[in-house]
Amino acid sequence: METVTRIAADTDTDTGTAPRRTPRPRADALRNRERIVTAAREMFVEFGPDVPLDEVARRAGVGNATLYRNFPDRAALTHEVVLSVTSRTTDRADEAAAEEGDPFAALSRFVHAAADERVGALCPMLSGGFDKDHPELLAERRRLEEAVEGLVARAMSAGRLRTDIAVGDVLVGLSQLTRPLPGTACLDIDRFTHRHIQLFLDGLEAPARSELPGTAATLEVLRRRP
Template sequence: MGGMATAERRGQPARVDATRNRERIIAAAREAFVEQGPTVPLDAIAHRAGVGNATLYRHFADRHELIHVVASYSLARITEQAESALAEETDAFEALRRFVHRAADERVGALCSLLYEGFDKNDPHVVAARLRMEAVVTELMDNARESAQLRPDVGIGDLMVAITQLTRPVAGTACVHVERFMHRHLQIFLDGLRAPARSELSGTAVTFEELETR
């Protein structure tokens, strides 16, 4: 009995180390994908994470699996930011503003390609994650609209397009340079969302479903 307990204690640190290594790899991969795109060499990701190539492949069979996990992680983080803003902010537009800036910090524009390369959009887990995010962001926008702070002619697709475009690296520049102006330009965009509207928008509000059309 004592020997079994000792074996279990020996196994616990190994599991903790494995979990930490996995988390390091995911974090390193996300940073590398933001900076260099989804084709960054996997050995460069392992080096950044401080693990060997064998450790990376023990956790992720191939690039596709790693991309899927990183994209899933980012989607979950964005949704959590929306849920936190919804629960913690008493002012409806401030909740929306907070979400927009926190979602930008996830660098969804730079990671956007992962959502196509790494996701099977018909996978039940992916569908559930997308619906969860869509529901909470829609609620944020509905609350701001009902409080007469958000102009009525914008949709969730409009919001997500703006966040995506304003967090992409500018062509011909290093990706890190986007940090210099990202939040500044997002604030200009948010001011344009406020009611009453100062102009009439062309076309119609963009839906979330339209963004998924390839």
Template sequence: MTVTAAKPAGPRLRADASRNRERIIVAAREAFVEFGADVPLDEIARRAGVGNATLYRNFPDRRELILHVTLSVLTNVVGHAEAAMAEEADTFQAVRRFALAAARERIGALCPLLSDHIDRCDPELAASRLRLTQVVTELVARAQRAGRLRPDVAVGDFVVVLTQLTRPLPGSGCLAMDGFVQRHLQIFLDGLEAPARSILDGRAVTLEDLKRHN
């Protein structure tokens, strides 16, 4: 009788560990949105379908978990922007697609919620934020160069409104807001499209303006 040698378990274990880590990040993101940054880590482990030991093996403390949730969201949002620019022939459709995708990531709810719990000087975080700034700036600039997005707005305007519209109102559940967010984003995007139907008061808000107020 021929005996088949068992395959090494190493790669499987590494794949399982990677999947566990991803499940924890996804569960944490949803729990943070629903309950806030102080949600018990036991609840996150339960939602991820892993034991507490697995959670702590991957993320030794809450700050480490929050950092990696933030990095995950930023990476996803950058990916949405890059995909929209690469795949949409209409530059304004790329802006629309990106805005709706960023809303589904709940970026407006997560960023202010988590910003007080992480080191903003973390090099990996700084690199992710810089990359997001670059791709969103290019996304808006392409639509303006093509005459598809009104010229009297700047990237800061776009970022502020996108963040505000995807942030839940005080006293309301974030998960219950999803339907309203998509509807209100559509109204906002219709207002961005060129030719403009009105003249805006004041001046366009730049990213430098936003940095001065942070």
């Protein structure tokens, strides 16, 4: 009886035929897709978001047809790169929270790790012609924000983080300090990035050594559009 039930559940009730199942991508196809995204991420960092897609295919070690089969245009590839970087950065936040006993050490570890993920290189891409409000991107961004909110809240509750800042201050500082200066290649700033991030983190640590002008940058303020 159980077998009959299972067969019936797998059968199209209108036609009496088994429904078509979407085949899973082959392992080699998934590897090619991942290689394309990795190559695009690296080249967007090195040369900017307008790097020729043919060069991305060459870096990934695949043919142009394979690239366009996975990503029909630049907007689709950019979408995937932004999604990948955001997801990887969130993973770094989760790892820091789980593995560091000192809440401020966890926040510091995350900020340095996020710099290595080249989050600042996302900024030029976010002005490109793709859907920044795509539900998939919004969900991943929210996951990142919640992870950083947790790091900030724990460090503040432990008295290790100054209380006149908010999550947005951390994200803005991180974005600005990992973004190349005008006329400077992204890779050229690597030797300064972690040095300047540490100066930034020293300024976040409690007790505060100065009074900050203005008000704390909350996520609500950052989401507000002109």
